[in-house]
Amino acid sequence: MNNPIFCDLGKLLGRVLMSLMFITAGWNKIGGYEGTQAYMESAGVPGILLPLVILVELGGGLAILLGFFTRWSALALALFCLASAFLFHYVPGDQGQMISFMKNITIAGGFFILACAGAGKLSLDHRLRGK
Numbered sequence: 001m002n003n004p005i006f007c008d009l010g011k012l013l014g015r016v017l018m019s020l021m022f023i024t025a026g027w028n029k030i031g032g033y034e035g036t037q038a039y040m041e042s043a044g045v046p047g048i049l050l051p052l053v054i055l056v057e058l059g060g061g062l063a064i065l066l067g068f069f070t071r072w073s074a075l076a077l078a079l080f081c082l083a084s085a086f087l088f089h090y091v092p093g094d095q096g097q098m099i100s101f102m103k104n105i106t107i108a109g110g111f112f113i114l115a116c117a118g119a120g121k122l123s124l125d126h127r128l129r130g131k
Helices: 004-031 035-043 049-068 072-090 093-117 124-127
Strands: none
Touching: 004 035, 004 049, 004 093, 035 049, 049 072, 072 093
16 A cells, blocks of 8 residues: 555554553553562563563553654564563463464564654654654
8 A cells, every 4th residue: 555644544553553552561560560570570580670661661652652762662662572472471382371472473573564664644753853
């Protein structure tokens, strides 16, 4: 599809849909801080990293939603998805965990595409560039 309006609307819709999960997850980690920290530690990830996780999920999700520093935010979230896939979901004997693993890998792919394509005209990035 080479229709610029359709592509910009598609990028906006994609950003909204991709950001919702991360905004919600980051926000929920604030409310369930101790439980999330314990879960991370049970997987061998230092609980002291939880503020960084919240920043990436909530901050990155909001940045993607608004189209603000989109390329860098998408890259950060892609790498976050890959890390969490391997750290928390790569359990070949557990079909449920492997579905979550593949979900994270797939989302990372979408973020890599967004990092290359940019946010489009319906974004703060576009407005701040003055175009």
